[in-house]
Amino acid sequence: MTDQKPFLAALAGQSVSPPPVWLMRQAGRYLPEYRASRKEAGSFLDLCYTPDFAVEVTLQPLRRYGFDAAILFSDILVVPHGLGQKLWFVEGEGPKLEALTGEADLEALSLPRMEEALQPVYQAVAGIKAAIPESTALIGFAGAPWTVASYMLEGGSSKDFATGKSWAYGTPERFQRLIDLLIEATAQHLSRQIVAGAEAVQIFDSWAGVWPERHFRRWCLEPMKAITAKVKAAHPDIPVILFPRGAGLLYEAVAKEAGCDAVSLDTTVPLGWAAKTLQPHVCVQGNLDPLQLMAGGAELDRAVDEIVGTLSGGPFVFNLGHGILPKTPPEHVSRLIERLRGGSNTAENGLSTQSAPATA
C-alpha cells in the first residue's frame, strides 16, 4: 500500500481493501439536509451556481458516510447553458432547454462565454477541495458529447432520441460540428475543474446505450476518447473515468480503446464478465442497482457481497449502477457502508457526523 488516497490508488490499478466507495448523486434529495439547502438556495441552478451552496451540499454526504470521494455538485447541462443555450428545470419533469434547430443556433454557441459563465463552478471546486479531509478525493465531471447533444437537440429528456438520431443519420456533417464543439467545451470544462482542484474526472454518457455499434463508436467512443486525450495532454496524472451507460458488449471497446483509467458499470453489466474482460485493462466502478439500495435488508447485503466478491480481486471502486433515488432511506446507505467496511466508523475521515447548517 502507498499513502495515496484509497480512491486514487484503485484508479491507479491497485486492489484496495476495503474497496473505496462513493455513490452517483450522493449529494441529493434523499438527504433532508440537501432538501433544506435546496429550499434556501431557490432553484436547482442557483444551487449549482452559488459556490457556498454547491460546496455545502457536496460535503453533506461526506459528513454522514465518510465516502472516499466527493463529487462536485453540479449538472451536465451547465456546459450548453454556459455556451449560451437557455436552460431551466421544471419540478418533477427535469431539465428543459430551448432546442437547437439548425445552423444559426449552432453558430451562436460560444466557448469564451462558457469560460466566463462557469467561474462559480470552478470556485465551488476550489472551496470543496479546501474543505474535504485528506484521505478523500475530489472528482470533477461533465456529460459526454452525445448525451449533452441529445438534450440540446430534444430540448429535454427523450424516449427515442428522434431528433439527435435524425441529425446523426440525416445530416452527419452538421451533427459532427456540434459534437466537435462539445469535445472542445467538455475538455476545457474538465481542465478548469482540474486546475481548481479536481483529482479525477468522470464523463457521463448516460444515453450511450441506444446506438448500432458503428454509430456508438463515432458518437460515443470517439468523442470520449478525444476528450480523454485532451485532458491527459494537459494533466497527465489525472485519472479519467468513463461511464458509457448501457453500452453492453461495447464496454469492452471503451475499456481497451478509449485511453481511460476506469469504466463505471451500469447495473446490467455481468460481474464475472467485467472481472475477466474489463479489469485486466482498467479499474472498474459500480454497479449496485439503486433499487436494491432502496430495498435494503438481505437483498442489499447479498448484492453488495456479490459485487465485492467478484470485483475486489482487481482495481475496483464500489458505486451504484446509476444515480441514487430520492426515496432511498438514508439508513440504507449507512448499512451499505458498514457492509463494505466491516462495521468500521463511517465518518473516520475527520468530518463531524453532525448535520451542519445548510450553508456557510
Place this chain on the structure above:
Amino acid sequence: MTDQKPFLAALAGQSVSPPPVWLMRQAGRYLPEYRASRKEAGSFLDLCYTPDFAVEVTLQPLRRYGFDAAILFSDILVVPHGLGQKLWFVEGEGPKLEALTGEADLEALSLPRMEEALQPVYQAVAGIKAAIPESTALIGFAGAPWTVASYMLEGGSSKDFATGKSWAYGTPERFQRLIDLLIEATAQHLSRQIVAGAEAVQIFDSWAGVWPERHFRRWCLEPMKAITAKVKAAHPDIPVILFPRGAGLLYEAVAKEAGCDAVSLDTTVPLGWAAKTLQPHVCVQGNLDPLQLMAGGAELDRAVDEIVGTLSGGPFVFNLGHGILPKTPPEHVSRLIERLRGGSNTAENGLSTQSAPATA
C-alpha cells in the same frame, strides 16, 4: 432449399436468400390505411378485439410490401386485461392500468376469465391465417412475464421500474407468484393462437435490460424458458422467437439456455458478435434502428447492407431492433424491401398492392 415458407426455413436453421423480412409494428400508424381503420374502429382496444378490424390491419402492410410474415395485430396487455385488470389507452400517453397493489389484487386475476375474454383474438388469428398468401407465415405473440408484470404493477410505462423492482427485491415470493401466473397465462395464450393458426410465436421482453444478471436470470430468462418449454410440449414443431430487448451480453445466455429457435436483436447488439456467438445456436432476427428507417437514403442503405452482409451467412430474419415509428415515411419501407430483394416485386405474394377498404 425446401418448399417451406422462407421465414420458417430461417427459423429452422437455414440460411435463406434473399433474407425473409418483417417489421415489428408493421401494422401501425405510419400507414394511412391503418389510421383510417383505427378511426373507424374507435379505440385501440376495439381494434384489437374486433376480429374483422384486427384481420384487416394485419393484412394492410402485407398488401403494400409483401412481407414474409404477418404478425397478429394485438397488444401484450390483452393478457392482464383478460385476467381481469382494468386497461385503457390514453392518446399520446400509452397504456394505463389500475395497478395491482397487493395480495387481494393478485387473487382476483383469473385464467378462465382470460380464456373467455380473448376469444376474439383467436378468431382474428384464424381470419388472418385464412387470408394470407401461401408463402407468408403467421406469427402469434405475447409479452414476457417481467415486462407484462411491470405494466401491471406500475399502472403504465415507467422510467425506473421502481414498483416492479421493489416487489422483486423486497417481496420476491409474492413477485414469483405473479410471474408464475403470467407464465401459465402466456403459455396458454400462445397455445390458443397456435391452435387458431399461428405458425411461430414471439415473446417480447421489452424491459429485459434493467436487471443485474442474477435477477435477469430469475425474472426474464427463466420465465421465457418455462413458457418455451410449455409451448413446445404441446406444439413441438412451432418455433419460438425470444426478444429480450437490452439484454446485452446476456443475449448469449438466452440463445444457449432458453430452448428457443431464434432471438430478436435490439439495435445495440454488435453484428459481428451476434454472428460469432449467437448464430451457431439459434436464428437471429434484427436489428435495423427504426430511426435509420425513418432517415432513409444512403444511411438506410448502408445500415441494411451491413446487417445483411454480417448476418446472412447463417440463419437470419431481417427486422428492426424495435417497433417502426409512426412518423416513418411508407416509401422508406419500400426502399428497404427493394434493397433486400434486389428490386424484385415487393408484392410477389399475390395480395393486391392496391389499398383495400378499411375493413371487410
